Amino acid sequence: MSVSASPQAQAPAKASLKFPFWAQIVAGLALGVLFGWLARSQDISWLKTTLEQVGDIFIQLLKLAVAPLVFFAILVSITNLRKVNNAARLASRTLLWFMITSLVAVGIGLALGLLTNPGAGTGLTPADGKEPKRHGSWIDFLTGIVPKDIITPFTELNVLQIVFLAAVAGIAALQLGSKAQPVLNLAESVLELLQKALWWVIRLAPIGTVGLIGTAIASYGWDLIGKYATFTADIYIGCALVMFGVYPLLLATVAKVNPVQFFKGAWPAIQLAFVSRSSVGTMPVTQKVTERLGVPKEYASFAVPFGATTKMDGCAAIYPALAAIFIANIFDVQLGIKEYLLIAFVSVVGSAATAGLTGATVMLTLTLSTLGLPLAGVGLLMAIDPILDMMRTATNVAGQAVVPVIVAAREGILDKEAYAAASSSPLDEPAAAPAAAEPAKVPVAA
Numbered sequence: 456m457s458v459s460a461s462p463q464a465q466a467p468a469k470a471s472l473k474f475p476f477w478a479q480i481v482a483g484l485a486l487g488v489l490f491g492w493l494a495r496s497q498d499i500s501w502l503k504t505t506l507e508q509v510g511d512i513f514i515q516l517l518k519l520a521v522a523p524l525v526f527f528a529i530l531v532s533i534t535n536l537r538k539v540n541n542a543a544r545l546a547s548r549t550l551l552w553f554m555i556t557s558l559v560a561v562g563i564g565l566a567l568g569l570l571t572n573p574g575a576g577t578g579l580t581p582a583d584g585k586e587p588k589r590h591g592s593w594i595d596f597l598t599g600i601v602p603k604d605i606i607t608p609f610t611e612l613n614v615l616q617i618v619f620l621a622a623v624a625g626i627a628a629l630q631l632g633s634k635a636q637p638v639l640n641l642a643e644s645v646l647e648l649l650q651k652a653l654w655w656v657i658r659l660a661p662i663g664t665v666g667l668i669g670t671a672i673a674s675y676g677w678d679l680i681g682k683y684a685t686f687t688a689d690i691y692i693g694c695a696l697v698m699f700g701v702y703p704l705l706l707a708t709v710a711k712v713n714p715v716q717f718f719k720g721a722w723p724a725i726q727l728a729f730v731s732r733s734s735v736g737t738m739p740v741t742q743k744v745t746e747r748l749g750v751p752k753e754y755a756s757f758a759v760p761f762g763a764t765t766k767m768d769g770c771a772a773i774y775p776a777l778a779a780i781f782i783a784n785i786f787d788v789q790l791g792i793k794e795y796l797l798i799a800f801v802s803v804v805g806s807a808a809t810a811g812l813t814g815a816t817v818m819l820t821l822t823l824s825t826l827g828l829p830l831a832g833v834g835l836l837m838a839i840d841p842i843l844d845m846m847r848t849a850t851n852v853a854g855q856a857v858v859p860v861i862v863a864a865r866e867g868i869l870d871k872e873a874y875a876a877a878s879s880s881p882l883d884e885p886a887a888a889p890a891a892a893e894p895a896k897v898p899v900a901a
Contacts, residue, residue: 476661480726483664490665491672506669513663516656517736520649522609525735526621527646528760533625534639538753545862549758552858553766554803556705560697560768560850561802564776565795567693573686573777574784614735618764650739657727657740664730671841683839686781690843693773694850698725702857710864712874720748720877721856728852732844737852738763745856748877749870750863758862762855767818769847769854772802775822782823782832794826801825 487506494503536542600619602608608616628635703714718725724741731737742759746752776798783790801822823830836843863869 476723479661480664480730483661483730484668487665487668488672491669494669494673503670503673506666506673509666510663510670511666513656513659513666514731514733516659517653517731517733518612520653520656521614521733521735522612522617523645524649524653524738525614525617525760525764526609527642527649528738528756529618529621529764530625530628530642531639531646532757532760533622534628534635534642535753535756537629539751539757541866545754545866546757548862548865549761549858552861553762556697556701556854556858557766557768557772557803558799559701560693560772560854561776561799563696563701564689564693564773565780565798567689568777568780571685571689572780572784573689574781575685577683577685577785614764653736653739656736657731660727660730667730667732667841683836686777686836687839687843689777690774691846693777694769694846697768697773698850698853702853705861706857710861710869712860712864712869712871716874716877717748717857717860720744720874721853724852724856725849729845729849732841732848734763734767734848734851734855737848741852741855744877745859747873748856748860749873750859751868751870754863754868755859758859759855762858766855766858767847767851769850770844771818773850774843774847775802775819778819778832778836779822779826779828782828782835785835786829786832788828790826797825798822 490502490506493499494506536546539545600615602613602616602620605620607613608620628639703717706712706714706717721741721744724737724744727740728734728737734741738760741763742755745755745759750758779794779798780790782788801818819833819836820830823832860869860874
């Protein structure tokens with residue numbers, strides 16, 4: 456009599472045959488480079504168009520969920536703080552570490568720029584630049600926080616205004632207490648629905664990768680990268696120094712945890728950020744890996760959405776610092792100590808103006824206008840921006856996961872066993888919104 460294997464015994468064999476998500480991403484990268492090279496070298500217009508459409512559809516699907524996702528994630532995250540002891544302390548420590556890591560990142564960007572002068576010898580001139588249609592200023596930043604109406608921030612995807620509306624709604628819900636519970640239950644359900652739908656989009660990332668990488672290669676080729684070689688190398692080296700140097704050092708010395716273990720657990724979010732170029736689009740995965748690394752759900756559900764809209768070490772620290780030096784080189788403008796201090800100030804204070812979407816034009820123009828540099832310099836960088844944005848966004852997301860781990864470890868609420876067990880295995884579901892029922896309070900060390 457034969458004995459069939461139980462479903463439990465068959466599960467591992469089935470899982471082992473599954474093509475890992477990270478391998479799907481790598482395959483997408485390889486195919487994208489191949490198809491992009493073919494489209495450019497053989498002048499295959501239909502292939503270039505197809506790649507562009509595939510990439511555009513993927514990004515558009517991510518953007519489709521951004522406005523409601525940000526609103527409900529921030530709303531729920533603020534109300535979740537009532538479930539955590541010393542919530543104000545956790546929030547202030549999170550913001551403090553956001554600022555500290557941003558200062559370090561902008562310092563690295565400035566150092567690389569001063570060492571390499573990335574705009575020198577490129578052959579580019581001021582005539583090659585073109586002022587962007589969208590730009591930022593401090594007046595626009597300060598007055599633009601408060602929306603003129605409720606609808607426009609969602610239709611125009613103004614993330615800063617959406618965050619403001621969500622914060623007001625969240626604080627009001629905290630003040631109302633039990634009267635607001637039905638609304639909070641609805642918000643949590645909607646957030647779960649959005650995360651589920653966005654997860655389906657995330658599963659399309661390997662296909663989107665083919666389109667996005669293929670379009671970059673087909674449109675710009677290696678010649679453009681060569682023209683911007685120093686600047687491109689500076690961005691990638693600067694981001695790598697922050698992601699694989701600064702963050703591990705902080706994890707080892709401040710959080711006193713194994714940095715390698717962090718990257719094992721956080722890798723699904725980092726690789727998706729590299730491909731999608733969207734911190735907000737990656738947010739459900741970032742929250743999931745942060746929880747998997749032992750950060751309590753009640754705190755992670757606040758820190759990650761908050762970081763996805765304000766914590767931008769790649770886009771708002773390293774990039775504007777290097778870009779300002781690059782543009783100053785092209786326009787033959789001398790920068791001094793005062794200008795470098797201004798860059799650091801803008802990077803720390805103005806990062807909230809950078810939406811967690813593709814591109815960092817608003818942050819760059821805010822920096823340039825503060826320094827008095829020509830905004831036309833932004834046009835010099837637009838062509839190369841998609842290639843730069845991949846590494847910038849990966850750095851952003853890594854920082855958005857690092858800070859909650861550091862704060863949780865410092866406050867004694869990090870689950871060390873969960874952290875040690877975290878792996879780079881694929882995530883099958885997004886982070887679910889917290890249940891409406893009141894969970895046990897998270898203890899916070901004095």
